[in-house]
Amino acid sequence: MTEITKIIDEKLNEIEEKEKVKILHAVESGSRAWGFASPDSDYDVRFIYVRKMEDYLRLKEERDVIEWQLDETLDINGWDLKKALQHFHKSNATLFEWSNSPIVYRTTKEWQDIYRTASDYFSIKSAMYHYYGTANGNFLEYLQEDEVKYKKYFYVIRPLLACRYIKEKAAPPPVLFEELMKLELPDEIRCEIQKLLAVKVNTPEAGKGQRIDILNHYIEKELSTYKENVNLMADDRKAEWDVLNELFLRMLRLEA
Known part of the structure:
Protein backbone atom coordinates (compact mmCIF):
# COMPACT_ATOMS: atom_id res chain seq x y z
CA MET A 1 0.00 0.00 0.00
CA THR A 2 1.44 3.37 -1.03
CA GLU A 3 1.45 6.36 1.28
CA ILE A 4 -1.41 8.06 -0.58
CA THR A 5 -3.60 4.93 -0.65
CA LYS A 6 -2.97 4.52 3.08
CA ILE A 7 -4.14 8.10 3.64
CA ILE A 8 -7.23 7.52 1.48
CA ASP A 9 -8.05 4.33 3.38
CA GLU A 10 -7.78 6.24 6.67
CA LYS A 11 -10.09 8.94 5.31
CA LEU A 12 -12.68 6.34 4.29
CA ASN A 13 -12.56 4.79 7.77
CA GLU A 14 -12.99 8.26 9.25
CA ILE A 15 -16.05 8.88 7.06
CA GLU A 16 -17.67 5.61 8.11
CA GLU A 17 -17.11 6.32 11.78
CA LYS A 18 -18.16 9.97 11.86
CA GLU A 19 -21.04 9.77 9.38
CA LYS A 20 -22.27 6.38 10.66
CA VAL A 21 -22.41 4.88 7.16
CA LYS A 22 -21.03 1.84 5.37
CA ILE A 23 -18.97 2.49 2.25
CA LEU A 24 -19.93 -0.04 -0.42
CA HIS A 25 -17.53 1.03 -3.16
CA ALA A 26 -14.75 3.63 -3.36
CA VAL A 27 -12.70 4.40 -6.45
CA GLU A 28 -10.52 6.93 -8.21
CA SER A 29 -12.24 9.00 -10.89
CA GLY A 30 -11.01 11.67 -13.30
CA SER A 31 -7.60 11.84 -14.96
CA ARG A 32 -5.85 9.29 -12.74
CA ALA A 33 -8.53 6.68 -13.47
CA TRP A 34 -8.46 7.65 -17.17
CA GLY A 35 -4.70 7.08 -17.28
CA PHE A 36 -3.44 10.54 -18.22
CA ALA A 37 -2.82 12.34 -14.93
CA SER A 38 -0.44 15.30 -14.85
CA PRO A 39 2.40 15.31 -12.30
CA ASP A 40 0.37 17.63 -10.06
CA SER A 41 -3.08 16.06 -10.54
CA ASP A 42 -5.07 15.63 -7.35
CA TYR A 43 -6.79 12.41 -6.27
CA ASP A 44 -10.52 12.35 -7.07
CA VAL A 45 -11.97 9.78 -4.66
CA ARG A 46 -15.63 8.86 -5.19
CA PHE A 47 -17.64 6.45 -3.07
CA ILE A 48 -21.13 5.00 -2.64
CA TYR A 49 -22.39 4.54 0.91
CA VAL A 50 -25.46 3.21 2.70
CA ARG A 51 -26.99 4.24 6.04
CA LYS A 52 -28.97 2.17 8.53
CA MET A 53 -32.57 1.47 7.53
CA GLU A 54 -34.01 3.74 10.25
CA ASP A 55 -32.07 6.71 8.86
CA TYR A 56 -34.14 6.48 5.66
CA LEU A 57 -37.37 6.55 7.69
CA ARG A 58 -36.74 9.82 9.54
CA LEU A 59 -39.02 12.77 8.86
CA LYS A 60 -35.97 15.00 8.48
CA GLU A 61 -34.08 13.52 5.55
CA GLU A 62 -30.31 13.21 5.55
CA ARG A 63 -28.36 14.79 2.69
CA ASP A 64 -27.74 12.29 -0.08
CA VAL A 65 -24.09 13.31 -0.59
CA ILE A 66 -21.05 13.46 1.68
CA GLU A 67 -18.55 16.13 0.68
CA TRP A 68 -15.60 15.24 2.86
CA GLN A 69 -12.48 16.97 1.60
CA LEU A 70 -11.32 19.29 -1.17
CA ASP A 71 -7.75 20.57 -1.27
CA GLU A 72 -4.74 20.48 -3.57
CA THR A 73 -4.17 16.78 -2.99
CA LEU A 74 -7.53 15.15 -2.21
CA ASP A 75 -11.04 15.61 -3.56
CA ILE A 76 -13.26 13.17 -1.66
CA ASN A 77 -17.03 12.92 -1.92
CA GLY A 78 -19.69 10.25 -2.13
CA TRP A 79 -23.30 9.45 -2.95
CA ASP A 80 -25.93 7.75 -0.86
CA LEU A 81 -27.05 4.37 -2.24
CA LYS A 82 -30.57 5.69 -2.81
CA LYS A 83 -29.21 8.53 -4.96
CA ALA A 84 -26.96 6.09 -6.83
CA LEU A 85 -29.86 3.76 -7.67
CA GLN A 86 -31.96 6.71 -8.84
CA HIS A 87 -29.12 7.71 -11.14
CA PHE A 88 -28.62 4.15 -12.38
CA HIS A 89 -32.29 4.32 -13.41
CA LYS A 90 -31.38 7.37 -15.52
CA SER A 91 -28.32 5.53 -16.89
CA ASN A 92 -25.97 8.15 -15.43
CA ALA A 93 -22.71 7.75 -17.38
CA THR A 94 -20.51 9.10 -14.59
CA LEU A 95 -21.88 6.47 -12.20
CA PHE A 96 -21.06 3.74 -14.71
CA GLU A 97 -17.51 5.12 -14.84
CA TRP A 98 -17.20 4.94 -11.06
CA SER A 99 -18.46 1.37 -11.21
CA ASN A 100 -15.78 0.41 -13.75
CA SER A 101 -12.83 2.46 -12.50
CA PRO A 102 -9.51 0.57 -12.77
CA ILE A 103 -8.42 2.06 -9.41
CA VAL A 104 -10.56 0.61 -6.62
CA TYR A 105 -9.82 1.67 -3.04
CA ARG A 106 -12.56 -0.40 -1.44
CA THR A 107 -15.45 -2.58 -2.56
CA THR A 108 -17.90 -5.12 -1.15
CA LYS A 109 -19.92 -8.14 -2.20
CA GLU A 110 -23.03 -5.99 -1.80
CA TRP A 111 -21.70 -3.56 -4.38
CA GLN A 112 -21.02 -6.36 -6.85
CA ASP A 113 -24.66 -7.46 -6.47
CA ILE A 114 -25.85 -3.87 -6.90
CA TYR A 115 -23.87 -3.26 -10.07
CA ARG A 116 -24.80 -6.61 -11.57
CA THR A 117 -28.48 -5.62 -11.27
CA ALA A 118 -28.12 -1.93 -12.10
CA SER A 119 -26.02 -2.54 -15.23
CA ASP A 120 -29.20 -3.66 -16.99
CA TYR A 121 -30.25 0.00 -16.88
CA PHE A 122 -27.45 1.11 -19.21
CA SER A 123 -28.91 3.22 -22.02
CA MET A 233 -31.67 7.31 -31.65
CA ALA A 234 -34.80 6.07 -29.93
CA ASP A 235 -35.00 6.37 -26.15
CA ASP A 236 -33.86 2.98 -24.81
CA ARG A 237 -33.98 3.67 -21.05
CA LYS A 238 -35.81 1.15 -18.84
CA ALA A 239 -38.86 2.76 -17.29
CA GLU A 240 -39.66 0.26 -14.53
CA TRP A 241 -38.51 0.74 -10.93
CA ASP A 242 -39.49 -2.54 -9.26
CA VAL A 243 -36.12 -4.30 -9.57
CA LEU A 244 -34.20 -1.31 -8.18
CA ASN A 245 -36.72 -0.81 -5.39
CA GLU A 246 -36.37 -4.45 -4.36
CA LEU A 247 -32.60 -4.18 -4.53
CA PHE A 248 -32.61 -1.08 -2.31
CA LEU A 249 -34.80 -2.75 0.32
CA ARG A 250 -32.64 -5.86 0.25
CA MET A 251 -29.51 -3.82 0.92
CA LEU A 252 -31.18 -1.98 3.80
CA ARG A 253 -32.22 -5.25 5.41
CA LEU A 254 -28.60 -6.36 5.34
CA GLU A 255 -27.67 -3.21 7.28
CA ALA A 256 -30.55 -3.53 9.78
Missing part, protein backbone atom coordinates in the same frame (compact mmCIF):
# COMPACT_ATOMS: atom_id res chain seq x y z
CA ILE A 124 -27.05 3.62 -25.31
CA LYS A 125 -28.73 6.93 -26.13
CA SER A 126 -28.31 8.40 -22.66
CA ALA A 127 -24.62 7.49 -22.52
CA MET A 128 -23.96 8.76 -26.03
CA TYR A 129 -25.74 12.02 -25.23
CA HIS A 130 -23.64 12.47 -22.07
CA TYR A 131 -20.30 11.94 -23.82
CA TYR A 132 -21.28 13.99 -26.87
CA GLY A 133 -22.39 16.85 -24.59
CA THR A 134 -19.18 16.66 -22.56
CA ALA A 135 -16.99 16.72 -25.67
CA ASN A 136 -18.96 19.51 -27.34
CA GLY A 137 -19.04 21.70 -24.22
CA ASN A 138 -15.32 21.37 -23.55
CA PHE A 139 -14.43 21.93 -27.20
CA LEU A 140 -16.42 25.16 -27.44
CA GLU A 141 -15.21 26.47 -24.09
CA TYR A 142 -11.54 25.51 -24.08
CA LEU A 143 -10.18 24.74 -27.56
CA GLN A 144 -11.03 27.85 -29.57
CA GLU A 145 -8.12 30.13 -28.65
CA ASP A 146 -4.69 30.11 -30.32
CA GLU A 147 -3.17 28.80 -27.09
CA VAL A 148 -4.98 26.09 -25.13
CA LYS A 149 -4.39 23.82 -22.14
CA TYR A 150 -3.04 20.42 -23.17
CA LYS A 151 -5.36 18.57 -20.80
CA LYS A 152 -8.48 20.03 -22.42
CA TYR A 153 -7.82 18.09 -25.61
CA PHE A 154 -8.23 14.88 -23.63
CA TYR A 155 -11.42 16.18 -22.04
CA VAL A 156 -12.77 16.29 -25.60
CA ILE A 157 -11.06 13.36 -27.32
CA ARG A 158 -11.79 10.84 -24.58
CA PRO A 159 -15.58 11.38 -24.60
CA LEU A 160 -15.56 11.31 -28.42
CA LEU A 161 -13.84 7.92 -28.32
CA ALA A 162 -16.38 6.84 -25.72
CA CYS A 163 -19.12 7.73 -28.23
CA ARG A 164 -17.36 5.61 -30.84
CA TYR A 165 -17.13 2.67 -28.42
CA ILE A 166 -20.80 2.92 -27.42
CA LYS A 167 -21.87 3.08 -31.03
CA GLU A 168 -19.80 0.00 -31.95
CA LYS A 169 -20.22 -2.12 -28.82
CA ALA A 170 -23.56 -0.96 -27.33
CA ALA A 171 -21.95 -1.14 -23.88
CA PRO A 172 -20.39 1.17 -21.25
CA PRO A 173 -17.04 2.41 -22.57
CA PRO A 174 -13.76 1.50 -20.86
CA VAL A 175 -12.53 4.02 -18.32
CA LEU A 176 -8.87 3.82 -19.34
CA PHE A 177 -7.91 6.06 -22.24
CA GLU A 178 -5.44 3.48 -23.58
CA GLU A 179 -8.31 1.01 -24.00
CA LEU A 180 -10.31 3.56 -26.00
CA MET A 181 -7.24 4.22 -28.15
CA LYS A 182 -7.51 0.63 -29.42
CA LEU A 183 -10.42 1.80 -31.55
CA GLU A 184 -9.75 2.48 -35.21
CA LEU A 185 -8.40 5.99 -35.85
CA PRO A 186 -6.77 7.74 -38.83
CA ASP A 187 -2.99 7.30 -38.54
CA GLU A 188 -2.24 11.03 -38.45
CA ILE A 189 -4.81 11.58 -35.69
CA ARG A 190 -3.47 8.70 -33.61
CA CYS A 191 0.05 10.06 -34.01
CA GLU A 192 -0.97 13.56 -32.89
CA ILE A 193 -2.87 12.22 -29.88
CA GLN A 194 0.07 10.06 -28.80
CA LYS A 195 2.50 12.98 -29.12
CA LEU A 196 0.17 15.20 -27.12
CA LEU A 197 -0.31 12.52 -24.46
CA ALA A 198 3.45 12.25 -23.93
CA VAL A 199 3.57 16.01 -23.35
CA LYS A 200 0.47 16.10 -21.15
CA VAL A 201 1.56 13.49 -18.58
CA ASN A 202 4.85 15.32 -18.06
CA THR A 203 3.38 18.82 -17.84
CA PRO A 204 1.59 20.50 -14.90
CA GLU A 205 -2.21 20.78 -15.04
CA ALA A 206 -2.01 24.40 -16.22
CA GLY A 207 0.39 23.59 -19.08
CA LYS A 208 -0.48 25.25 -22.41
CA GLY A 209 0.55 25.09 -26.03
CA GLN A 210 -0.51 26.08 -29.51
CA ARG A 211 -3.90 24.89 -30.72
CA ILE A 212 -3.49 21.77 -32.89
CA ASP A 213 -5.56 22.45 -35.98
CA ILE A 214 -5.51 18.89 -37.31
CA LEU A 215 -7.08 17.71 -34.04
CA ASN A 216 -9.59 20.56 -34.01
CA HIS A 217 -10.76 19.69 -37.52
CA TYR A 218 -11.08 16.02 -36.58
CA ILE A 219 -13.02 16.93 -33.43
CA GLU A 220 -15.44 19.16 -35.34
CA LYS A 221 -16.17 16.34 -37.81
CA GLU A 222 -16.70 13.78 -35.04
CA LEU A 223 -18.97 16.12 -33.07
CA SER A 224 -21.16 16.62 -36.12
CA THR A 225 -21.39 12.87 -36.65
CA TYR A 226 -22.37 12.03 -33.07
CA LYS A 227 -24.82 14.89 -32.79
CA GLU A 228 -26.67 13.41 -35.76
CA ASN A 229 -26.42 9.87 -34.33
CA VAL A 230 -27.85 10.90 -30.95
CA ASN A 231 -30.72 12.85 -32.48
CA LEU A 232 -31.79 9.82 -34.53
